[in-house]
Amino acid sequence: MAHKFKKGDHLTWNSEAGHVRGIVTKVHTSDTMFKGRNRHASEDEPQYEVKSDKTDHVAMHKETALKNV
Secondary structure, three states: OOOOOOOOOEEEEEEOOEEEEEEEEEEEOOOEEEOOEEEOOOOOOOEEEEEEOOOOOEEEEEHHHEEEO
């Protein structure tokens, strides 16, 4: 299955601090540990590591939480 986003895509997402813009750094298609927590991912429901443009903070989100800039 083709993923909606790929490494290097510039996206926006909502966080507790408001809307954030950043870049996809990794696409996960199998379960993985991220910041001490197990994150579920699959080919059909990937998880994306995204790095904030402003703070360099790295977060992980499902496809439904992300939008193209």
